[in-house]
Amino acid sequence: MKEKMGKRDKIIKSAMILLTKHGFHAAPMSKIADRAGVAAGTIYTYFNSKDDLIEAIFIELRNEMMNLYEKEILKADTTKDKFIIFYKSVLSHMAANPLHFRYLEQYQNSPYGISLRRDTLSGKEADPSPLSGIFREGVAKKEIEIKDLPNQVLMAHVFGPLIALAREHALGFIRLDDKTILMSAEVAWLSVIK
Amino acid sequence: MKEKMGKRDKIIKSAMILLTKHGFHAAPMSKIADRAGVAAGTIYTYFNSKDDLIEAIFIELRNEMMNLYEKEILKADTTKDKFIIFYKSVLSHMAANPLHFRYLEQYQNSPYGISLRRDTLSGKEADPSPLSGIFREGVAKKEIEIKDLPNQVLMAHVFGPLIALAREHALGFIRLDDKTILMSAEVAWLSVIK
């Protein structure tokens, strides 16, 4: 299986593992190359710099996740269903790919992620989460009523628990099964709805 | 005021600022020494290594926070009051000390923090949060009923939002005032209580 992967994919996989395990700074390019089975210089055929590589992996993982819930959400009718499906699919995906999750989290806590976040808020970058849209639509249709709280506070009560659980799982401190995920989603729903 | 600080305190302060701002790896000891107004070698009079320094700062900040809510919680009567006061005091403190918060968060996402966490769960280290105790007490007194969820899931729905909001604030994406903090606390309370 590894034999079939192109060199770029091997590098990305190796980098994701080592960058996550040791941190962005503590994973040398030489080790990444070794693990990928390529020469040190080869990485630079595919990426301009270590920063570039780090960002490329982030983009790859984020796109993967965005594609995921875009498909999932179509199955739902009501606003609540959409929310629950969204929450479940994101958390399940994170639980199924703990490495991906830890990579994303590390990236978002790094200077890169922080400036990206700044751009998202200021509108330079598109918001990758559809959640605000789902709520707005539900309110417009008078299907739901939302608590009178700043949007970012509501989001904190949805994504905060989600990420906290994903982290516990990724670090091996709990095991998330479908039932637990669903219960957590219900709690999050209640946090937002009036 | 700075004049009164001993060299050790000056080093800790300088290190906290630079380690937070640039990340653990991107803050050289020499710069930390410069900012503290001491020679590079002097740091090693007080700390055995950079890792040592990083850990010492963590311990200092954690103790500071533990002392804080231990005092605050005494003021409360009911379980809910204790919870609300706890939530508010932690979040207010984080909001008032964004640098401290970001340091703690960075530490906990690093290899250091993760192994520390492992030790806490396995009982080698004391749990620094009194929340489980507060709930247990309330349940025992039949004052409250808790949702039938694994403890870590409940904790995720309390600390998840709390940390998410603290981060937003620390990064300057929202401004937390007392009213917002209280509302968030109420939502978290509802997440836990049956």
Added chain:
Amino acid sequence: MKEKMGKRDKIIKSAMILLTKHGFHAAPMSKIADRAGVAAGTIYTYFNSKDDLIEAIFIELRNEMMNLYEKEILKADTTKDKFIIFYKSVLSHMAANPLHFRYLEQYQNSPYGISLRRDTLSGKEADPSPLSGIFREGVAKKEIEIKDLPNQVLMAHVFGPLIALAREHALGFIRLDDKTILMSAEVAWLSVIK
């Protein structure tokens, strides 16, 4: 016109431009290939190594210049005319081809050029300048008398100014017109003649 050039010529042209602009070391083979519109490996079909390429360009430029003044000099009768025509044609040619001039100069200041020079003096390589011959002939014919100075000192007073002016021109610090070139040639003539 570029369309008609063979790959070898395209490589030589691209290399000359980039090697001159950035220096021998700072012009990567890959960039030379890019600019020439060929693959990196193709250069090695025509040249054994970068050093080889560098030397081949030098030889090409030197031959070009030698052919030039061999033709020009036939037009002259007197020794002085030969000298003036030689000086003018060399300096005009350098002024008209600043890139060629800078390449030659860079080459001659490099280890390559220095060992080549050594070979010329020791007789292993032919002297590319006909100047000594012109003077010797004039003296033999009793047409002129030369100052009693070592040959290399005389040459320094001819080629020194010539090259200094060519450099000023190549770097854009002065503009050499025909009148200026002629005046400089006259001064050089006076430097040599008793």
Added chain:
Amino acid sequence: MKEKMGKRDKIIKSAMILLTKHGFHAAPMSKIADRAGVAAGTIYTYFNSKDDLIEAIFIELRNEMMNLYEKEILKADTTKDKFIIFYKSVLSHMAANPLHFRYLEQYQNSPYGISLRRDTLSGKEADPSPLSGIFREGVAKKEIEIKDLPNQVLMAHVFGPLIALAREHALGFIRLDDKTILMSAEVAWLSVIK
């Protein structure tokens, strides 16, 4: 003797030798450190970068030369004497320090030197040569008359031969004695004077 030199001086000396011998690019910092008898990192205690080191050496050598002829020139009365002393002292100094000469020449042909030259011409940097001043003064005093040629052409007929001779000497192709130097100076004087 070498024992008395400070580390900075040892580095400069080692660098000057190796940079001159192999060219700026082909002399690695590690070798420079080896020859200076210091660790690789030590160079960076004294210089910020290789470029910095290269420039620092240039400045040191240029200052040395400027100090030299400023002292020498005071001995002279007439304009011609000033010129001859200047020419002789510069050429003697270059002949006595071939390494310094070759370093300066290499620097001036490099991108650094060229942009420095640009700054000198545009007035941003002071002209390090007093020659124009000497001539202007002589003309003002009606002591001499200068050929009707652009200043840069006159300078080319003075510095061109001077540098050509210094190079021949530095490369070991001729041996400059005081008599030869004086004769060359006289020829240069005639090139400039009407």
Added chain:
DNA sequence: TATGAATGAGACTTCATTCAT
């Protein structure tokens, strides 16, 4: 002939830590 991905030696530079003063 021509390609260009891959190689890997080697360049510059950083920085935690030591130690003579």
Added chain:
DNA sequence: AATGAATGAAGTCTCATTCAT
């Protein structure tokens, strides 16, 4: 206790050259 020059291992990245296609 304090200094800060010195160390040298380790990191990122470049680039001449090769070779399977």
